[in-house]
Amino acid sequence: MHSDHLAQSINKLVGKSDAPPVVETVPKRVSLAAGDLVRVRSEEEIRATLNAWNELKGCMFMDAQRQYCSTTQRVLKPVERFVDERDYRVKKAKGVVLLDGLICEGTPDYGRCDRACYYFWREEWLEKID
Numbered sequence: 825m826h827s828d829h830l831a832q833s834i835n836k837l838v839g840k841s842d843a844p845p846v847v848e849t850v851p852k853r854v855s856l857a858a859g860d861l862v863r864v865r866s867e868e869e870i871r872a873t874l875n876a877w878n879e880l881k882g883c884m885f886m887d888a889q890r891q892y893c894s895t896t897q898r899v900l901k902p903v904e905r906f907v908d909e910r911d912y913r914v915k916k917a918k919g920v921v922l923l924d925g926l927i928c929e930g931t932p933d934y935g936r937c938d939r940a941c942y943y944f945w946r947e948e949w950l951e952k953i954d
């Protein structure tokens with residue numbers, strides 16, 4: 825039993841999630857391409873997909889992303905690889921896209937930031953508009 829508790833503690837430290845499973849049904853992921861028009865699901869729909877750490881499949885839904893809920897956006901591009909600055913390694917991604925012009929300008933904890941990083945959006949949080 826002690827080893828299970830230790831493994832959970834280590835997983836939390838290195839960013840691995842052992843969160844309880846999502847209670848609600850997660851919408852099916854639809855492959856999106858650059859230029860696709862999408863509706864960002866409502867905050868309630870997105871929250872229903874998140875675990876205790878506000879993540880779906882390792883992708884965090886940030887408080888600043890809430891302002892875009894229930895809006896229409898255009899896909900800039902799918903994310904296939906990115907540099908994870910927590911460990912400076914290139915990571916592979918599936919089902920994550922960038923939306924045109926939706927960038928982070930800072931956080932309440934750290935203040936304003938001029939870096940202009942795009943938010944990561946899980947495809948499950950988006951609904952393709954035909």
